[in-house]
Amino acid sequence: NWWKYIFQIGRVSSGDLYASGGNDNVRYLVSAGLYDERGIQINSGFKRLSFLSNLDLRLTPKVNAFTRLNLAYNKQDAISGSNIQGLDVDPKETPSVYPGRGSIAEKLTLQKIRDVRARNGMFNARLSVGLDYTPISGLKFATSASGDAYFSNNHVFRPSYLNNNNLSSVEASRSMVAMLQWENILSYRFSLRDRHNFDVMAGITTTYDLMENIKGKASGGPTNRIYEIGDGWPQARSIEGRDEYLQRVTTDRQEQIMLSYLGRVAYNFDKRYMLEASLRYDGSSVFGRDVRWAAFPSLGAAWAFSKEHFMRDFWFLSFGKLRASWGKSGQKFQEAYLAHGLMEESNSFLGQPGLQPSAMANSHLTWEKSDQYDLGLDVDLFNYRFKVKLDYYYKYSYDLLMQVPTPGNFFISKTTWTNASAISNEGLELDLSADLMRRKDFSWNLRFNIARNWNRFLASYDGKDLGDKVLGRPIYGIYTYKDEGLVQRESDIPYYYDQTGQRVPLSFGSLAYPLRVGARKIKDQNGDGYINSEDLYYAGSALPKAYGGITNQLTYKGVTLSVLFTYTLGRKMMNMVANSAFSFNQKFGPIMNDFNKASIWQKPGDRTKYPAITFADAGYIGQYDGDIDSNIETVSYLRLKQLSLSYSLPQSWYKRLHLKDVRLYLSGENLLLLTNYSGLDPEIVNPYTGKDTGEMYPLSRKFTLGLNLKF
Secondary structure, three states: OOHHHHEOOOEEEEEEEEEEEEOOOEEEEEEEEEEEEEOOEOOOEEEEEEEEEEEEEEEEOOEEEEEEEEEEEEEEEOOOOOOOOEOOOOHHHOOOOOOOOOOHHHHHHHHHHHOOEEEEEEEEEEEEEEEEEEEEOOEEEEEEEEEEEEEEEEEEEEOHHHOOOOOOEEEEEEEEEEEEEEEEEEEEEEEEOOOEEEEEEEEEEEEEEEEEEEEEEEEOOOOOOOOOOOOOOOOEEEEOOEEEEOEEEEEEEEEEEEEEEEEEEEEEEOOOEEEEEEEEEEEEOOOOHHHOEEEEEEEEEEEOHHHOHHHOOOOOEEEEEEEEEEEEEEEOOOOOOHHHOEEEEEEEEOOEEEEEEEEOOOOOOOOEEEEEEEEEEEEEEOOOOEEEEEEEEEEEEEEEEEEEEOOOOOOOOOEEEEEEEEEEEEEEEEEEEEEEEEOOOEEEEEEEEEEEEEEEEEEOOOOOOEOOEOOOOOOOEEEEEOEEEEOOOHHHOOEEEOOOOOEEEOEEOEEEEEOOOOOEEEOOOOOOOEEOHHHOEEEEEOOOOEEEEEEEEEEEOOEEEEEEEEEEEEEEEEEHHHHOOOOEOOOOOOOOOOHHHOOEOOOOOOOOOEOOHHHOEOOOOOOOOOOEHHHEEEEEEEEEEEEEEEEEOOHHHHHHHOOOEEEEEEEEEEEEEEEOOOOOOHHHOOOOOOEEOOOEOOOOOEEEEEEEEEO
């Protein structure tokens, strides 16, 4: 059982220190934190150091200033050198028929986990400074400047015996992402007759972004104990008269700038009727010269109907409000020069390297846009004891980037980027909360929320489906093969005529894998006589019917108990781990299911889950690989996500120690899972494909014991 080898008991140690204070003219907050986690997978871990400083100054009665400084350093240990939550070693691919502890097989397998040295570090520095001036009551001018810089490094060393070329290797990268922003805002708030309230704002913002990185890799270090690239590493070697370069370095630099003009007018009458209109006018250097600028307006309205005179008879209504809004927004793409054309290295000519277009310029490439509509209802009842919040939203995103083929055969690049596709997202969200008990020594708050989301692919460049994106259907769906049952007799096998006129049976991939009695019949969606990826079909959305959470918080004197449940209802998924366990291939991995419980076809008339064992070959699609629609499960689950118990000690116990508060707490995460899913954990199943391949990093069960001291 290789899970026992690659997993371990994790550990987390963390501590935070806060200090705050000040007077009418100076206020400050300083904090520092340390977080150290050993992951549940061997050779994985995460460390974080953080520092925060906030300073607010009142320079004069009309002038205020502030500074914000945030520093953080993160270090992650992961074999893949990636932040993606996936397993670095797949236990399903490791043969379980090898000898056990102490054998050479065990040693060689564990080397793949323990002898790869990987580190990923990131330093983030964020600084903001600002000043505001209030010449008269209600009128304020605020200016602020901020800088945000990320410095990251990734380094992976692999010893020679883990590489196919028998050479040790290092892959490393260093990158910096920086942002500078200057914002100026002029606002004016005033009221007329104490009932007509206005808030007017105008501003301008300039943002500059810079990205630089350098990547390098080398092979052939002097020994497996040298983890950094040095002068002793060869630059090339000759194999059978052919030169092979062993070192490579690439660099990249991208700059972009955006200028934004902002405006907003808000009005409310007696805090009963509210209207708001805003407008952004943005221009970005990433777009073509003629389409860099775009306007993004928004409108909003609200009615606090509980303040109406005719609502006074509804004594149980504490507050009620209806909300509606519409807004247009824009999204710029991250590639700074995509619209301007990109070049790449090409084959050499007369001994000189050349360049050719890698992405064709498109001066009409512009903003990705969205229109969003929102409707909402807020109701508070019985002296704010019960609260209801209901929201509906619809978002239509269009002019989305996609690659389209270039016409003819005279372009060097076969595709180009354009604004062509569109998707929609809509959803309902309901949030209920209740103070079930409100007493001096005891309180109980219950909160429940439920949500549902729909999305659809609505447009492509030519009005046709785009790969696994089908027009009018959800973006994330399960694409699999249609199971038409087991073949019980020869007459059930469909036949086709090939180009030579020969009569051939339905085959899987090629004629080497023909359909026979005892096999599973897969629907030939395109009628070409072969079962392959062209016969995958949309079998349902991978999104759940609904999801949400339930929170309970009970407080009795100094004891507080918090319980959080999360749930998902009606989500379709496929357990590819168990259902593909008996598929034969040359990897000889462990069997992830029980042969004794499997029903396998042996003779005509058998009603079994699996076809004849002769079709367990990996070349027979849909037979033993589990990739058929009859394996789709409709899954729901309820998880005890977090349980926390804390106790604030009586002040009489620590008063002499000059402490203001002492609190002990014990918490647990992922403590209980109730589900009808046949696999390990439905929460970590790929949300885009709905297929559980067993490659996702599992959710860990965590227990935390902590102490809070306040001086």
